Amino acid sequence: MELLLKYFPDISEKQRGQFAQLQGLYSYWNAQINVISRKDMDGLMIHHVLHSLAIAKYISFKPGTQLIDLGTGGGFPAIPLAIFFPEVEVIAVDSIAKKIKVTEAIADSLELDNLRPLCARVEELQFEPDFVVNRAVASLSTLYHWTKNLISHRHKNQFANGLISLKGGDLRNEISEFGILNRKSTLEQKPLSLYFEEDYFETKSLVYASW
Numbered sequence: 511m512e513l514l515l516k517y518f519p520d521i522s523e524k525q526r527g528q529f530a531q532l533q534g535l536y537s538y539w540n541a542q543i544n545v546i547s548r549k550d551m552d553g554l555m556i557h558h559v560l561h562s563l564a565i566a567k568y569i570s571f572k573p574g575t576q577l578i579d580l581g582t583g584g585g586f587p588a589i590p591l592a593i594f595f596p597e598v599e600v601i602a603v604d605s606i607a608k609k610i611k612v613t614e615a616i617a618d619s620l621e622l623d624n625l626r627p628l629c630a631r632v633e634e635l636q637f638e639p640d641f642v643v644n645r646a647v648a649s650l651s652t653l654y655h656w657t658k659n660l661i662s663h664r665h666k667n668q669f670a671n672g673l674i675s676l677k678g679g680d681l682r683n684e685i686s687e688f689g690i691l692n693r694k695s696t697l698e699q700k701p702l703s704l705y706f707e708e709d710y711f712e713t714k715s716l717v718y719a720s721w
Contacts, residue, residue, distance in 0.1 A: 511529065513555055513556065514529055514555065514560070518563065518566070518594075521594070525593055525594065525596075528593045529559065529593060531619065531620060532554065532559060535615075535616045535620075536554055543609075543611065543612050545583055546558065546583075546584055556710050558586045558590075559586075559590050561586070561676060562586045562588075562589075563587075563590050564702050564714075564716050565643060565674055565676070566591065566595070568674070568700060568716050569667065569668060569718075571598045571667060572598075573597035575640045576601070576639045576640050577591065577599070577601065577639055577640065577642075577643055578603055578660075579602045579603060579642075579643050579644060580603055580643070580644045580647055580653070581603070581644050582603060582604045582609070582610075582613055585602055585612065585613035585616055585617070585627075586645055588600050588601075588613065588643075589602070589617065589620070591643070592617070592624050592625040593620065598624060599626070600625045600626070601625075601628055601639070602625060602626065602628065603632070603635065606629075610628065613627040632657070637660070638660065639661060639662060640661070640662055640664075640666065640667065640671045641661070641667075641672060642660065642661060642672075642674070643674045644673075644675050645675075645676040646675075646677055649684050649687070649688075650673075650675065650681075650688040650697075651684070651688050654691060654692060669718065670696065670720040671720060672718060673720070674717070675716070675717045676714065677714070677716075677717055685699065688719065692719075692721050694721065696721070697717065697718070698717070698719075699715050699717050700715060700716045700717075700718075702715060
């Protein structure tokens, strides 16, 4: 919790309590259904919680915003974002039922009424979210094809509605391919080392795109 409070000192007591429960909840559920690498559980706060909350460093979503976390896995970034933004609706989507089972169980334990876990494929979705968020699910070009007709055109936040993707490694080719595909798009890449000083974030980036 000290690490979380280092970067987010203004979270409420309720939020502190919810974040404090994550290690125990994931340890329990990961032993039943492996959704996080077992060797990675010790790094849950840095590798999963803080990594997810890089999105909260980049943008402060307004109440009533709807997010879809596409390919949520065990609930990242959906669960940390739902805790951090209690007035934002978060739909956590994955096509693998056992992963959604874990996300749903943890959301229920934390009483996250603003989080809706959903087992579905992207082509089955019937929502018009303000933003699609994800962590390393697919290339930017693939994500664009999946979501280009999904995102709402009614903007309410500081940035136009679009895609926010957490990625690692060298993204130059991926960004170039996206730019060729979407010449009128807006794209911004933010190194996560701007937000967090831990070594883990040196190779991580946030990419925002709208079209």
